[in-house]
Amino acid sequence: MPKDGGIGASTKRREDMRFLTGKGRYTDDINIRGQVHAHFLRSDVAHGRINGIDLSAAEAMPGVLRILTAADFAAVGGIPCGWQVTDRHGQVMQEPKHPVLADGKVRHVGDPIAMIIAETYEQARDAAEAVLVDITELTPVLDMKAALAEGAVKVHDDLTSNLCYDWGFVEENKAAVDAAFAKAAHVTTLELVNNRLVANPMEPRVAVGDFESHSDQYTLYTTSQNPHVIRLLMGAFVLGIPEHKLRVVAPDVGGGFGSKIYHYAEEAAVTFAARLVGRPVKWTSSRSEAFISDAHGRDHVTKIELALDDENNFTALRTDTYANMGAYLSTFAPSIPTWLHGTLMAGNYKTPLIYVNVKAVFTNTVPVDAYRGAGRPEATFQLERLVDKAARELGVDPVDLRRQNFITPDMFPYQTPVAVVYDTGNYQATMDKLLEISDHAGFEARRAESATRGKLRGFGIAHYIEACGIAPSNLVGQLGARAGLYESATVRVNATGSISVYTGSHSHGQGHETSFAQVVAEMIGIDANQIDIVHGDTSNTPMGMGTYGSRSLAVGGSAIVKATNKIINKAKKIAAHLLEASEADIELKDGKFAVAGTDKSVDWAGVTLAAYVPHNYPLESLEPGLEETAFYDPSNFTYPSGAYGCEVEVDPDTGKVQVLSFAAADDFGNIVNPMIVEGQVQGGLAQGIGQALLENCAYDGNGQLLSGSFMDYAMPRADDLPMFTVDHSCITPCTHNPLGVKGCGEAGAIGSPPAVVNAVIDALQRAGHAHVTHIDMPVTPARVWAAMNG
Structure with missing residues (x-):
């Protein structure tokens, strides 16, 4: 013990x-003597040209000290992107400027136009309503495929098109992959959407900027997951502040899920403004503001294909993905659909040939970046839905098809065809453990009981692998990272x-x-x-x-x-x-x-x-x-893996899906604190089930966010979730770090969405709805009912 x-x-x-x-001491708890408050006037149109801004009435309102617009930031840099991708043609990605405040154009609903600084927050907010902005509304770019059509309206006028990059990986595999498909005994094809999400951490973002004139010292208090990176990016690339003159403090932070990794415009704005007004400047985001200013997650549209031989061995895989960047490139956005997605398309399988194509597209929507799992959930969802569909087409057990194609323990270290090398793992063991803890053998009896109540019961399995602890620095530098890791x-x-x-x-x-x-x-x-x-x-x-x-x-x-x-x-x-x-x-x-x-x-x-x-x-x-x-500086990623099983009931009259049980068997290597690990997995499962069944960030044809509050964006609640069965007893320690640990924080969110969707499809097909081979997330009652009824 x-x-x-x-x-x-x-x-x-x-x-x-x-x-x-x-x-706890959160950023919003920090109040500095003499501080004033900031409010951002944000665009209420998705795409428009700014003809002029009249500040006169607002500047005369009570308590207003200063109103800043893009002109005030003319001498500073734009918000930098931390990763540069080179496409399959050897061309560096298109990288538009991301101004602190909208300059000349607004490019998404929520784009900040002006910063109002006043004695109180209420005074700043009231003054914002008096700012008159003359905008000529332009046609918004929303659909990714339409955005790449000839003659499409451009999000950024100075770019050649709305294509950020056209990435192919591994490019030299492409001809061999195509040849393998040409001679395949069976090909399974699936088109799917990985729905856009809002991170919604418990604590909205807050930033407090301070400046001490006697020492020429700046301090930023912020809700950040990486204060040193914020200091580097903001100091060196935006405001030009020497690092020894800039302190960044991230005190207690109420969750992030990736959305607080990035350097945001508000952080630079309050730091810059503190010197201008000679007083600390504080900004606190409202929840509705967070929906249109925090980076969103996911938002991929993919066609994926699997080639198999006449013995059901995987011979090749190819994908074609459109990845939404939103209006600007957030800090790590270019790396998510490429190096954190494409390199994981081997999954747990010994597929010898893989080719991944990703087209990253600018649209008039909130920027998209990492959200819990960041690229790995997208890869896993594509692959595990595809494998399940292949099993059904071939008439074989989804468990058996996976087992047949698993990388086996004797094959480690395993060089995948998508560059990464898995150092260790045992996928058969995690599958065995899942079948045990989920009581898979008793499923048929439970299904029969559900039928007596008129419900359709299904069991879905997903196996995942993820890459954690991205490294080493010299490798990621070659891949386009602009920071060490x-x-x-x-x-x-x-x-x-x-x-x-x-x-x-x-x-x-x-x-x-x-x-x-x-x-x-x-x-x-x-x-x-x-x-x-x-x-x-x-x-x-x-x-x-x-x-x-x-x-x-x-x-x-x-x-x-x-x-x-x-x-x-x-x-x-x-x-x-x-x-x-x-x-x-x-x-x-x-x-x-x-x-x-x-x-x-x-x-x-x-x-x-x-x-x-x-x-x-x-x-x-x-x-x-x-x-x-x-x-x-690690020599390699770590590679946690696991098998997840979900059991659902579907109401055939309404299409409502209820998750009855969920089991997770993970291999995280050595475990330091089992209780913390279990909590991390359970939290990830809740988010993954939320994506699968409830959450969806939806825009209308004018680029207005339809799901801009908790009244419209369905977050999972306690009664949406079952009691989870979590096991991490299958241990293959990481071979290249001194603790032998692999990482556990994202696993639940990676493996759960395909397990849930696979369970729903299983329930429907067992009930005779053979025509239902896929339903896009979120799998809402309306979508399920429509699929069942053809």
Whole structure:
């Protein structure tokens, strides 16, 4: 059994005490003396030319201090994109300028036109209604395929078309893939939509800009998943502020799901404005504002095809995807449909030939970027729906078809035809575990019982693999990343033996303050309560890349391990001196340094005190103190995988789908805190089921967002979800990081949508609706009823 507070223990999250008692400190809790408030006047049309802006009436209103428009930001840069994609023809993607405030044109509903700064938020909001904007409305570009037609209206006049890039991967596979399809014994084809989503984290975005004239120092408090990256992007590329003069603080953050990775215009605006007005400037997003200003997720339209031989072996796969970028390129948007999607199209299968084509398109909609899973859910949904459809066409069991084509344990490390190398895994084991924990053998009896109540019961399976901890930096740099993807840690041991760990990772719900402390406690053998985890402030943490892509433990935790090992190595030298022994004979166990084979020992606190009170210390060979910094740049991604099973009932009279049970068998490698892992999986499952059945970001023909509030955008509630059965006992440790961990934060959202849709199709086909081979998400009652009734 793991010891209390160490690796493998389900230690309660220490940070939850302050959250549950209302003691958290979020950005909106920060109020600086003398602060004023900002409100953004946003476009209410999707596409239009700005002819003029009349500020006179608004500027005369009570409390108004300043109103900023694009002209005020003429000397600063635009919001930068952090990833550059080169297309299949060797051409660099088209990259339009993304101004802080709309300049000349508005390009989506919600595009910020003016920033009103006033003594109170209410005064700023009232003044915004008095700003007169003369806009000539233009035809909006909304449909991706129509956007690429000859003569289509352009979102950006200075670009040659609405095509951002036409990416092919792996391009040299294309001819061989086409040849494999030409001689295939069977081809399964599926056209599907991966619906656009709004992230909707619990806490809307907030930004507070401050400027101290006496020191020429800027501070931005913001709801960010990666404060160091915001400092780099905003300081170097937008406002031209030297990094040592810019501090970015991301305090407690109420969830992100990817939507708080990016550098947003509001962050630059409040920081810039704080100097102009000589007072701190605060902006807090409303929930309805978040719907039209936070980056959206997903939004792919895909045709995918699978070729099989006469023994049902997969021989080739090809896809053709249109990926919506929205009106501008968000920070990591170009990488999502390409390197985080195309490289995962092998899935868990030994398909020898794969070709992926992605056309990224500009439209007059909110920009689209990473949302929980980021590219991996899109790949998994395509592939797992396709495999299920192939099994039905061939008349074979979907489980058996998957098993036949799985990469087997003896094949690892496995080089996929889409560049990545899986280091380890056991897909047969996770499938076996799923069938066990879902009681798959008892399904027919349960289906018969449902039939007695007039309900159609179905069981759907999906198997997934994802790539986490994106790396190494030299590789992603070649792929177009404009930042490194390492992580950092500083471990500072105090004289009395307590420890402060400063990490470049950022926690916004993942439990870092607990799990990171467990890792260090295990390594040294002390109580985890002696360890403090510090994050989120660029002024006291080493340069890091933040938290997303399930990288925190695999990358950030590995940096902490490296720094802690440096601490232990130095502490052993001190202990050897104190014990008058050879360093090679010193062992550390349970917080005590001992000379091997003797009863001579010194405890952890004795060594740390000697480091800072060096009366008896090897000063000739060691500096005093006990503090070390490490950076960790992984040699490869990590590859979590799993098998998911969903059981549903469909009401044939209404089309309503009820999820009755859901089982998840995951391989996350080694587990630090099982309770936190289970919580992460359950949260992801809720989001994935929400996408499959409820959530949908819909625009009308004028580019107006129809689902712009919780009255119109259906979020999952407790009674939409079953009790989950979660298992992570199938462990194949990662082979290239010191903890052997793989990442767990996105898995639930990746594997659940195809499992749900597969279950619905299974229910309908078992009931005789053989013509229903696919229903696009969200699988609403109306869509199910329409599909059943032809």
